[in-house]
Amino acid sequence: MERETFSSKLGVLAAAAGSAIGLGNIWKFPYITGKNGGAAFILVYIICIALIGVVMMMSEFALGRKTKSNPIGAFKKLRPEGKWHYTGILAVLTSFIILSFYLMIAGWIFSYFAKSLTGELISIAPESLGSYFETITSNTFSVLFWNVIIIAITSFIVISGVQKGIEKYSKILMPILLITLIILIFRSLTLKGAKEGLDFLLKPDFSKLTTKAVLEALGHAFYTLSLGMGIIITYGSYVKKDENLKSLSFQIIIADTVIAIMAGMVIFPAVFAYGFEPEAGPSLIFITLPAVFQSMPLGGIFETLFFLLVGVAAITSTISLLEVLVSALGEEFNLDRKKTILIVSIALFLLSIPSSLSFGSWSGIKVLGLSFFDLFDFIASYIFLPIVGILTCIFISHVWGTKNAFNEIVGEEVYSSRNYKTYNFLIKYIAPIAILIILLYSTGIISF
Numbered sequence: 015m016e017r018e019t020f021s022s023k024l025g026v027l028a029a030a031a032g033s034a035i036g037l038g039n040i041w042k043f044p045y046i047t048g049k050n051g052g053a054a055f056i057l058v059y060i061i062c063i064a065l066i067g068v069v070m071m072m073s074e075f076a077l078g079r080k081t082k083s084n085p086i087g088a089f090k091k092l093r094p095e096g097k098w099h100y101t102g103i104l105a106v107l108t109s110f111i112i113l114s115f116y117l118m119i120a121g122w123i124f125s126y127f128a129k130s131l132t133g134e135l136i137s138i139a140p141e142s143l144g145s146y147f148e149t150i151t152s153n154t155f156s157v158l159f160w161n162v163i164i165i166a167i168t169s170f171i172v173i174s175g176v177q178k179g180i181e182k183y184s185k186i187l188m189p190i191l192l193i194t195l196i197i198l199i200f201r202s203l204t205l206k207g208a209k210e211g212l213d214f215l216l217k218p219d220f221s222k223l224t225t226k227a228v229l230e231a232l233g234h235a236f237y238t239l240s241l242g243m244g245i246i247i248t249y250g251s252y253v254k255k256d257e258n259l260k261s262l263s264f265q266i267i268i269a270d271t272v273i274a275i276m277a278g279m280v281i282f283p284a285v286f287a288y289g290f291e292p293e294a295g296p297s298l299i300f301i302t303l304p305a306v307f308q309s310m311p312l313g314g315i316f317e318t319l320f321f322l323l324v325g326v327a328a329i330t331s332t333i334s335l336l337e338v339l340v341s342a343l344g345e346e347f348n349l350d351r352k353k354t355i356l357i358v359s360i361a362l363f364l365l366s367i368p369s370s371l372s373f374g375s376w377s378g379i380k381v382l383g384l385s386f387f388d389l390f391d392f393i394a395s396y397i398f399l400p401i402v403g404i405l406t407c408i409f410i411s412h413v414w415g416t417k418n419a420f421n422e423i424v425g426e427e428v429y430s431s432r433n434y435k436t437y438n439f440l441i442k443y444i445a446p447i448a449i450l451i452i453l454l455y456s457t458g459i460i461s462f
């Protein structure tokens with residue numbers, strides 16, 4: 015059977031940017047930027063992206079396109095003997111674990127979206143929003159119900175394949191995301207007192223740029239671009255031969271960064287305008303912002319739009335994670351797409367249970383002092399992901415060869431060019447060392 019491809023550059027751009035743009039952009043980036051010195055932090059972040067994000071993304075695309083394979087097959091094809099394909103297996107495993115809890119968070123978002131559509135959310139007393147959030151996330155039936163919904167929506171899109179599924183829906187969803195974001199920015203920036211929030215986000219303060227902040231930027235650069243989980247390898251395997259992978263990577267990375275900054279311009283002006291404290295993560299989205307919307311004229315409408323935005327961002331990410339699992343399993347075990355999706359969906363639902371219940375009936379269960387959710391997140395995001403990243407760098411520079419990779423990326427063989435030399439240096443030395451430092455730091459082996 016002929017392997018599917020994305021029909022156009024716009025198609026792969028929408029799909030890959032859809033994967034990259036997710037909760038990391040909306041609930042993590044704005045906050046770590048505000049906390050770590052605003053524009054000063056953004057500068058460091060851009061340097062991190064330029065030094066490792068760009069070369070890693072180009073390399074993953076190249077691995078996929080060269081081999082036309084899922085992450086496991088990609089390593090196997092380029093190096094049939096030995097154990098290199100375990101890198102691919104680890105990448106797929108990382109996607110599996112991350113998806114199992116990402117879909118739970120997507121479920122929370124969808125339930126909030128539903129509650130904002132009916133108007134229930136806007137009528138909750140601001141001081142009760144915290145306990146409301148706890149009620150929602152600890153209700154076993156409701157959380158598992160939403161998990162099923164997210165798995166169903168994601169499967170529905172992925173089952174139709176690359177062009178008729180992933181590409182088609184990404185091309186619909188990404189414009190929705192952009193338009194919603196622009197409406198919300200306009201609302202936020204025109205609020206009285208918006209300036210304080212903009213200052214929090216953007217005002218450069220180099221004194222807040224600690225070593226810790228730099229490492230946070232580095233770690234986030236990796237996660238936000240969906241690297242190290244086989245996603246870009248998988249999408250790369252559907253990219254046509256004549257696309258330039260360098261310009262494709264640049265466009266995705268610029269989109270991801272711009273959207274992250276825009277998300278901050280929605281959130282902080284509104285938060286500060288109504289006198290709330292900036293927060294990160296779940297409490298920002300599920301507690302602080304609903305309270306902000308209640309103070310705002312027509313807040314119910316903006317609240318609905320906001321949860322639509324986050325929901326869309328989450329779904330285009332779950333699609334990409336599911337596609338990794340489906341292509342890897344389907345190709346390695348020779349199963350058809352439908353059967354594979356059925357198997358993967360059931361497995362995902364089962365794996366989502368421990369994380370999902372760790373906010374409710376299983377909250378007392380701790381492994382290594384962590385709840386199931388924290389444990390899964392730690393293993394996948396802080397251990398597996400950087401290991402895959404380092405192994406990928408080593409594979410490119412010592413097994414496949416940077417010349418071959420570069421040739422696949424830009425389609426030319428001028429190895430004396432500055433571009434090649436830069437690529438070679440970054441992927442051989444800078445990227446693996448930087449990722450190793452993140453790994454040692456986030457596992458507590460080294461500290462600053």
Ligand code: PHE
Nearest residue numbers: 034036037038039238240331
């Ligand atoms: N890149 C996504 C974000 O910034 C996160 C993500 C991780 C998406 C893994 C898909 C898979 O939120």
Ligand code: NA
Nearest residue numbers: 034035036238
């Ligand atoms: Na991102």
